[in-house]
Structure formats: C-alpha cells, structure tokens
Amino acid sequence: xxxxxxxxxxxxxxxxxxxxxxxxxxxxxxxxxxxxxxxxxxxxxxxxxxxxxxxxxxxxxxxxxxxxxxxxxxxxxxxxxxxxxxxxxxxxxxxxxxxxxxxxxxxxxxxxxxxxxxxxxxxxxxxxxxxxxxxxxxxxxxxxxxxxxxxxxxxxxxxxxxxxxxxxxxxxxxxxxxxxxxxxxxxxxxxxxxxxxxxxxxxxxxxxxxxxxxxxxxxxxxxxxxxxxxxxxxxxxxxxxxxxxxxxxxxxxxxxxxxxxxxxxxxxxxx
Amino acid sequence: xxxxxxxxxxxxxxxxxxxxxxxxxxxxxxxxxxxxxxxxxxxxxxxxxxxxxxxxxxxxxxxxxxxxxxxxxxxxxxxxxxxxxxxxxxxxxxxxxxxxxxxxxxxxxxxxxxxxxxxxxxxxxxxxxxxxxxxxxxxxxxxxxxxxxxxxxxxxxxxxxxxxxxxxxxxxxxxxxxxxxxxxxxxxxxxxxxxxxxxxxxxxxxxxxxxxxxxxxxxxxxxxxxxxxxxxxxxxxxxxxxxxxxxxxxxxxxxxxxxxxxxxxxxxxxxxxxxxxxxxxxxxxxxxxxxxxxxxxxxxxxxxxxxxxxxxxxxxxxxxxxxxxxxxxxx
Ligand SMILES: Nc1ncnc2c1ncn2[C@@H]1O[C@H](COP(=O)(O)OP(=O)(O)OP(=O)(O)O)[C@@H](O)[C@H]1O
Ligand SMILES: Nc1ncnc2c1ncn2[C@@H]1O[C@H](COP(=O)(O)OP(=O)(O)OP(=O)(O)O)[C@@H](O)[C@H]1O
Ligand code: SF4
Ligand SMILES: [Mg+2]
Ligand SMILES: [Mg+2]
Numbered sequence: 001x002x003x004x005x006x007x008x009x010x011x012x013x014x015x016x017x018x019x020x021x022x023x024x025x026x027x028x029x030x031x032x033x034x035x036x037x038x039x040x041x042x043x044x045x046x047x048x049x050x051x052x053x054x055x056x057x058x059x060x061x062x063x064x065x066x067x068x069x070x071x072x073x074x075x076x077x078x079x080x081x082x083x084x085x086x087x088x089x090x091x092x093x094x095x096x097x098x099x100x101x102x103x104x105x106x107x108x109x110x111x112x113x114x115x116x117x118x119x120x121x122x123x124x125x126x127x128x129x130x131x132x133x134x135x136x137x138x139x140x141x142x143x144x145x146x147x148x149x150x151x152x153x154x155x156x157x158x159x160x161x162x163x164x165x166x167x168x169x170x171x172x173x174x175x176x177x178x179x180x181x182x183x184x185x186x187x188x189x190x191x192x193x194x195x196x197x198x199x200x201x202x203x204x205x206x207x208x209x210x211x212x213x214x215x216x217x218x219x220x221x222x223x224x225x226x227x228x229x230x231x232x233x234x235x236x237x238x239x240x241x242x243x244x245x246x247x248x249x250x251x252x253x254x255x256x257x258x259x260x261x262x263x264x265x266x267x268x269x270x271x
Numbered sequence: 272x273x274x275x276x277x278x279x280x281x282x283x284x285x286x287x288x289x290x291x292x293x294x295x296x297x298x299x300x301x302x303x304x305x306x307x308x309x310x311x312x313x314x315x316x317x318x319x320x321x322x323x324x325x326x327x328x329x330x331x332x333x334x335x336x337x338x339x340x341x342x343x344x345x346x347x348x349x350x351x352x353x354x355x356x357x358x359x360x361x362x363x364x365x366x367x368x369x370x371x372x373x374x375x376x377x378x379x380x381x382x383x384x385x386x387x388x389x390x391x392x393x394x395x396x397x398x399x400x401x402x403x404x405x406x407x408x409x410x411x412x413x414x415x416x417x418x419x420x421x422x423x424x425x426x427x428x429x430x431x432x433x434x435x436x437x438x439x440x441x442x443x444x445x446x447x448x449x450x451x452x453x454x455x456x457x458x459x460x461x462x463x464x465x466x467x468x469x470x471x472x473x474x475x476x477x478x479x480x481x482x483x484x485x486x487x488x489x490x491x492x493x494x495x496x497x498x499x500x501x502x503x504x505x506x507x508x509x510x511x512x513x514x515x516x517x518x519x520x521x522x523x524x525x526x527x528x529x530x531x532x533x534x535x536x537x538x539x540x541x542x543x544x545x546x547x548x549x550x551x552x553x554x555x556x557x558x559x560x561x562x563x564x565x566x567x568x569x570x571x572x573x574x575x576x577x578x579x580x581x582x583x584x585x586x587x588x589x590x591x592x593x594x595x596x597x598x599x600x601x602x
Contacts, residue, residue, distance in 0.1 A: 267499045
C-alpha cells in the first residue's frame with residue numbers, strides 16, 4: 001500500500017509575545033501518522049484547546065513550515081515548491097477552516113470563490129462549466145448556486161457560510177480534505193447531514209478526511225481512526241470507537257467524561 | 272409567583288430589506304417573536320442554522336443597521352426607562368449601558384479582536400474605565416479573571432493571531448464578563464472549546480450569573496450545553512419562535528415536530544444508530560412557505576398547516592408551542 005499522507009515526528013515551535021516577554025511555545029511535538037492511498041478514511045483529531053490541532057492542519061496544507069520531522073503527500077515533501085506544483089497540490093488537498101467568518105473575504109461575493117476555485121483547480125474551462133461544477137458542489141451540501149448568487153459573506157448565516165466552504169472544498173475533487181471544526185457552527189440536524197456527507201464522500205468518492213473536532217459524539221459516529229492531543233503531543237491513538245468507548249490515557253478519560261449529555265438537564269446549576 | 276422580567280420581547284419583527292440589481296428582497300429573519308427573560312435566569316436559544324437567532328440578538332441589543340429594519344414590536348429591558356428601548360437610544364446612554372449593564376458576545380467575535388493590539392491593551396481599551404483603580408489593580412483583576420477561564424497570564428502579552436481559536440474565544444468571554452453586567456447576550460460563545468474547558472467556562476458563566484443575579488441569553492447549537500446550563504429554552508425555525516419552555520420540559524417532552532427532530536438527531540458515544548438530517552431543503556427565507564413555515568418538511572402536516580400560520584399557544588405551565596397539531600389554549 002502506498003501512503004497518501006505521511007507525518008513522521010512532525011514538530012512546530014513558535015515564539016510569542018513582545019520583545020521583553022518573548023517565550024517559546026512547542027505547539028506540536030513529534031506527531032506521526034499515515035493515511036493510506038487505497039484505504040479512504042475519516043481520521044479525527046480531538047483534544048485540548050491550544051494543543052496544536054490547527055497548527056498541524058496548517059502544516060499539512062503547506063501553509064506553515066514544519067520545525068522538525070517530515071511531512072509528505074504521495075511521497076513528495078509538503079511545502080517549498082514551484083507555483084505549478086503548488087496548484088497541483090492544492091487541488092489534491094483542500095481545507096475547510098475552523099471558522100467560516102474567517103474563510104471569506106467580506107468584500108467579495110460568495111459565488112466568486114466557488115467559480116474561482118472551479119476555474120483554478122477544478123478544470124473548468126469557461127464560466128458555464130464553472131457554474132455547473134459550483135452548483136453540483138453546492139447541492140451536495142444542501143444549497144444551490146441560485147440561492148447564493150450575488151450575496152456577500154455578511155448576508156449569510158454561520159451555517160450557510162460553512163456549507164459554502166465545504167462546497168468550495170469539493171469543487172476541485174480533492175483526495176484529502178482537512179476540515180478544522182467544520183460543524184461547530186451548524187445545528188444538530190445539519191451537523192448530522194454534514195458528517196453523513198463526509199461518510200459518503202469517503203465511501204463513494206474514495207476521499208480521505210482529516211476531521212478536527214471538539215464533538216466527541218460525531219467523531220464516534222463517523223470517524224474510522226482518531227488521535228487525541230494534549231499540549232502538542234498525541235496522548236492516545238487508535239480505532240475511533242474503541243478509543244472513545246474505553247479511553248486509556250488519563251486525559252482521554254477526562255475528556256470523554258466531560259461531554260455534556262443532552263439527556264441530563266441542569267447538571268451545571270448546582271455549583 | 273410573578274417577578275418583573277428583566278427583558279420583555281414583545282411581538283418583535285425585524286426584516287432585512289435589500290435590492291440587488293433591481294431585485295427586491297425581504298427576509299423576515301425575526302418574525303413576531305415574544306418571550307420574557309426573568310432576573311437570575313439563563314434563557315437558551317437553539318434552532319436551525321440561519322433561522323434568525325443572531326438577528327434576534329442584534330435586534331434585542333439595538334444593533335439595527337441597514338439592511339436590517341425594525342418592522343414592529345419591541346424589546347424592553349427593565350434597566351431602561353419605560354417606553355424606551357436600546358434602539359434609538361442616544362450614544363451616551365448606550366455607552367453607559369454597554370459593558371456594565373448589557374454585554375454582548377457576538378457570534379464569531381473572537382475573530383474581530385483588533386489584530387494590531389496586544390490582549391492587554393484590548394482589556395485596557397474596553398474595561399479599564401468600568402473597573403477603575405490603579406494600573407496594577409487592573410492587571411491583578413484581569414489576571415484573576417483570566418485564570419477563571421483557564422487562561423495563563425502570558426496571553427496578555429500575545430496578539431490575537433498568536434492564540435488558538437479557543438483561547439481567543441475565552442478572551443472575548445473574559446472581556447464580556449469582567450465588568451459583571453446585569454445582562455449578558457452570548458451568541459455561540461463556546462464553539463471552539465474542548466469539552467473540559469467548555470465545562471469550566473460554562474461553570475464560570477453560571478457562577479458569575481449567580482453571584483450577580485444577572486440574566487443570560489445564550490445562543491448555541493450545542494444541545495448538551497442547553498441541557499446542562501439553561502433554565503429556559505426557546506427553539507427557532509425560519510424566523511419564528513416555535514417552542515419555548517423550561518429546559519427540562521423541552522428535553523423530556525418536546526412538542527413541536529421540529530423540536531422533536533432536533534432532539535432526536537443527536538448522536539451519543541456508544542450508540543451506533545444511523546442519524547439523519549431533516550429531509551427537504553431549509554426554507555428560503557426570502558420566499559418562506561405559506562402557513563406554517565415547517566410544513567414542507569413536517570411529518571404531521573395537514574391542510575390547515577399549508578394556509579394558516581400557527582400561533583404560540585400555552586400548553587402547560589410556562590410551555591408554549593406554535594403548531595396546529597398540538598392542542599392548547601390561546602396565549
Ligand atoms: N502564529 C502563531 N504565533 C505564535 N503562537 C502560535 C501561532 N499559532 C498558534 N500558536 C500557539 O500554538 C499553540 C497551538 O495552537 P493551535 O491553534 O494549533 O491550537 P488548537 O489545538 O487548534 O486549539 P483550538 O482547539 O482552541 O482551536 C497555542 O498555544 C497557540 O497560542
Ligand atoms: N445582511 C443581511 N442581508 C440579508 N439577509 C441577511 C443578512 N444577514 C443575515 N441574513 C439572513 O437572515 C437569516 C437569519 O440569519 P441569522 O444570522 O440571524 O441566522 P442564525 O440563526 O444566527 O444562524 P446560525 O445558526 O447559522 O448562526 C438568514 O437567512 C440569513 O441569510
Ligand atoms: S403546524 Fe402543521 S406543519 Fe407546522 S409543525 Fe405543526 S403539524 Fe407540522
Ligand atoms: Mg484550532
Ligand atoms: Mg447566528
């Protein structure tokens with residue numbers, strides 16, 4: 001089996017703060033995992049806020065250099081390529097960001113992004129093809145081109161915007177999607193529709209998805225494997241359902257036990 | 272026992288009115304909504320994505336700017352003089368109210384922290400006038416408050432982009448709570464937090480609210496958060512409030528078909544049942560379905576649902592539902 005994505009002891013450090021208060025942060029420490037080419041999967045990353053999940057995603061996307069270790073996509077090092085190689089890479093790996101409000105330029109109309117992506121990475125040769133590709137992708141997430149045409153990001157709700165972001169990622173027919181908290185802004189029903197959509201993309205299109213989330217229940221529901229991160233390190237890794245049913249590391253247990261159940265009301269009212 | 276509500280929302284209507292290339296669009300994002308929030312109460316609001324929750328919060332807070340227009344009704348806070356509301360209040364009055372009486376954590380506000388200012392300066396800008404005291408007092412208070420949100424004092428030296436999403440979200444919660452306001456509006460304030468930190472942050476909001484006897488309007492899609500935190504819960508669909516009541520009653524005996532779907536769509540760890548989203552497409556609010564706006568997707572829809580809009584009716588103590596299929600008294 002050949003690897004689609006390989007991380008080998010990937011690390012990232014930052015320095016933060018002003019000149020007088022400068023200090024070093026080890027945001028990601030020695031993370032290793034592989035996603036195989038012939039085994040599409042949903043790979044969940046869960047863990048502490050500030051544990052390096054987004055930093056890891058940004059390194060996989062080539063948006064941030066690694067400080068240590070190696071990161072390869074189909075055997076090629078991620079980062080530092082020519083423009084042409086970069087475009088080919090971006091067609092294969094598409095992001096869905098943590099927050100839809102961040103992902104769109106407030107001054108550009110929403111349909112502009114989809115058409116641009118279709119022309120740049122999706123192989124569309126003219127506007128008509130780009131519109132058709134955009135509409136197909138939008139319909140996969142429960143929207144349509146006619147609904148969003150001419151609208152600016154601020155005219156959309158958070159949930160609508162996130163669905164547009166997912167559609168935009170689908171336009172270039174990628175091999176891997178990096179979804180950083182893609183459902184944290186949508187209602188429970190739509191959340192299930194979107195994670196089911198991820199399942200379909202995996203099963204029907206053979207796409208792999210790195211699913212970063214704080215929602216352990218959907219990770220249990222849809223993910224094949226997962227890693228749990230704390231302070232930059234992977235503290236537990238394995239089959240999603242096994243790990244969440246019977247977490248071994250103390251942090252993983254604490255995390256699982258802190259999930260608020262909609263079956264139990266008023267659990268925070270007595271302090 | 273009847274206490275004076277701290278907030279009374281009375282037949283509130285606010286629409287987006289715009290025209291684009293000569294095509295006029297009117298979006299009734301807040302359409303005839305009424306509810307009360309009592310002192311010392313956490314009122315939760317859930318509902319479909321783009322059902323108008325954020326627009327409702329903005330309208331209540333008086334942040335009504337074009338294309339949003341107030342069409343009718345009112346939102347009256349008890350700390351405002353009678354027959355005045357925040358909308359149209361003069362700027363000096365608003366400035367006094369903001370932060371000390373009413374603070375508003377906007378959806379996505381973690382992304383609008385000024386990127387050029389260190390977190391310490393952002394705290395100075397907003398809260399120093401209300402807190403008073405010397406610089407070192409202020410620093411101590413800020414550091415203590417941050418620690419209640421599990422943030423290290425070193426975040427004060429950071430710029431917003433140097434913090435993770437969850438850290439920025441906690442900074443905005445800290446800003447909104449440090450002045451201990453009477454009323455907090457929080458729109459999706461904990462979406463970027465891991466469940467351990469989220470639980471602590473919610474506990475902190477709960478205890479500040481208890482200490483102060485203040486009230487909170489809490490918008491989130493996370494039904495686990497509603498179950499754990501809120502006293503009352505309202506459910507929105509397509510610009511309308513379709514059900515409201517005590518949180519426990521809504522979870523234990525949801526009445527509106529949309530509420531029932533919402534509660535039953537939640538997955539759980541250990542449960543492998545296939546869950547599906549609602550069938551059909553979300554309503555186009557620029558051209559909403561006639562009668563009950565849920566009727567094209569409702570398993571119980573009958574003829575009357577297609578023509579007549581169901582009004583909110585009282586079906587039990589403090590439990591109201593807008594549905595033709597649920598019997599009740601006119602409220
Ligand atoms: N550009 C940057 N400069 C300095 N420090 C950074 C930068 N980006 C991230 N960090 C730091 O790296 C750590 C990891 O941040 P990251 O955003 O990867 O966390 P995360 O796991 O995605 O958290 P969350 O769940 O809150 O989104 C944090 O301590 C953060 O402050
Ligand atoms: N500036 C605007 N102009 C026109 N329509 C708008 C504008 N802002 C919002 N809308 C529309 O108003 C409706 C309600 O949006 P709102 O943001 O209030 O929903 P929401 O319930 O907060 O959604 P979410 O759960 O996704 O945050 C949506 O259909 C949205 O597209
Ligand atoms: S009024 Fe009719 S369509 Fe609307 S929720 Fe009730 S039964 Fe369904
Ligand atoms: Mg993150
Ligand atoms: Mg909203």
